[in-house]
Every structure is written in structure tokens, then in C-alpha cells.
Amino acid sequence: MPTAWLSPNEMRAWRNFIESVNTMWNALGSDLASFGLTLGDYEVLVRLSEADDEQLRMCDLATALQLSPSGLTRRLDGLVSTGLVERVACPADRRVMFAALTGTGRAKLAEAAPEHVASVRNRFLKGLTPGQVRELGDIFETVRTNLTAAPQ
């Protein structure tokens, strides 16, 4: 297995990448904290707001968020306790629970979204040219496709 070391360019890309991700994630999270939301909470609200009837089955939501079933259960517990989301039983299949956006949840998302978008710009996209943004989309489309293709 002739595993070449990373080239200088590759090393530079990799190091800058991993160093950025963590910092950026923390920054985005603390920007959202003023709304009483975590990044994870926000993602739930976005997914639900985009869904038909503003609700999703737990398992579909877990998949979309790349979360384990139990992880989603717990994350939802928090959102339910603050009234942003509610659990709705499915009449057609009594195994499934829907996570459904409440009016409060919709309002909270509307309140936080502009700030979050500004945050993404500020923390991530700010200094990049339109060409770089396009390239970034291409690159991570490749990466994403690559990752889902190679399961193991």
C-alpha cells in the first residue's frame, strides 16, 4: 500500500481546514446563543420549517441531521420543553412520531434566521470571492458524493 505523504499543498489545505472548522463552529454557536438556541436546535427548526406541514418523522429527521435515533430523541426533548417543537403521533403508523414546528418555533426561527445568515457570512463567506464560493460548492459536492459512495 504505497501511501504517499501529503504534499505541501495538500497539507496546507488539510491543516487550514481542520483548524477553521472547529473555531467556526464555536463562533456560529455562540452567535446563536443570544437567542437561546444551539446550532443543533437551529438545524432542527430549519429542517422542520422546510418540510410539508412543518413536520417530519423522527427517523427522517435523524437521518437529515446525521444524528443517532437516541441523539435526536434527546435533542427534541430540549426543544419540546421550550415549546418550539411538539411531538405528534402518526395516525397511519403508530410506531412513528412526528416532530412538528409550533407557532413559537416558527417565530423563533424567523427571529434568529437573519442573524444566523449574517453569522455564516461573517464567519465563513466574508473574505471569499464569488469564484471561490462556487469552487467551494463544487469541492464539497465532490467530497459529499465521495463519502456517501464509499460507505466503509
Add this chain to the structure above:
Amino acid sequence: MPTAWLSPNEMRAWRNFIESVNTMWNALGSDLASFGLTLGDYEVLVRLSEADDEQLRMCDLATALQLSPSGLTRRLDGLVSTGLVERVACPADRRVMFAALTGTGRAKLAEAAPEHVASVRNRFLKGLTPGQVRELGDIFETVRTNLTAAPQ
């Protein structure tokens, strides 16, 4: 505060990015699991191996790894218990502890590194052109600089 929504290109970049990062992180972690290492453990070994005398002060290591002091203490506990790292008291300043690579730790890193490099290639760099890799380095250098510049 005229916060424009994300353009289609920006949205595409952002979504592909966040969707990739989590999956890639998990993949890299599970690639390392066969060596009994977590990604965090591996990072510790790399940093120590690159340091003078293969040792670093805890606080410097914590900063390098973007970890809280307590987080590093606990992470090191694991590595010490498996014998890959040891704590060494500093004679000059009795407050500080060095984290020092052991022979076992050096060997473990040498064993895991080629596989990890292959993993980074396979999970991340695989489908990218050299031009894209260079661009990636540029982009995340901008992002990283941007993030450290804007503390709040």
C-alpha cells in the same frame, strides 16, 4: 442591518460543506478506531511528535488543539492510561506539566500515520484536482485568518 439571504451559490457551498464535515469526521474517526485511537488522541500524538523533545506544556497543547484545559486533562488521562503519553513535571516552573510522548506513543503514531494519511486522501482529497486543493488551502486560510481576526 440589511441582511441578504444566501445566494444559490452560497447556499450550495454552505450546505455541501456542513453535510460533508460531520460525515467525514466520523469516517476518519472510524478509520482510526482499528488502532485503538480516536481522532483527538491522534492529534495529541501528532502535536507532541512535532514538538521539541516530543513534549509540550499542557496549556500550549490545549491551545493548539482548541481544547479547554479540563478537556485536555481528561483526554490526556486516556492517553496516559494506555501508556502513549506521560506527564512530566517541569523543574523550572512547578505549576506546569509537560505532556511527553513515550516510546510506545511514538511507535503507535508511526503505525497509524500512514493509514490516517490514506484515510484523509480517501475521505477528503480523493476526487479533487490539484487546482482545487490549492484553492481549498487559500479559502480556509482566508477563513482561518478571518476567524482569528474577529474575536467576538
Add this chain to the structure above:
DNA sequence: GGCATTTATTTGCGCACACAAGTATCCTAG
């Protein structure tokens, strides 16, 4: 129709980490 299998969710448990407080040590001003 009845039983094994698959699917959906929650609960028990453990791990990794952050924050705050505690302890030890060093540094600086007077």
C-alpha cells in the same frame, strides 16, 4: 391467522467535553 423479522422510538449507560471553582505556584509592586 400466527409467528418471525424488520422498523420506529425511547431508555440505560458511558464517554468526551465545557464551565466554574479549587489548589498550587509564580510574579510584581511596594
Add this chain to the structure above:
DNA sequence: CTAGGATACTTGTGTGCGCAAATAAATGCC
């Protein structure tokens, strides 16, 4: 040389999440 503050690390506590097991319900096979 001593008091106050800064610095380095660890410990107490709580949170978020994954894995495995438990529960419940649907589905498929005979």
C-alpha cells in the same frame, strides 16, 4: 519580603451524544 494578582492545572458538575437493549408496532411468510 510580603500581599495581590496572574498563571497552570485538576476536580466537580452538567450537557450532548452514541451504542446497545427494551418496547411497540407493522410487515411478510407459511
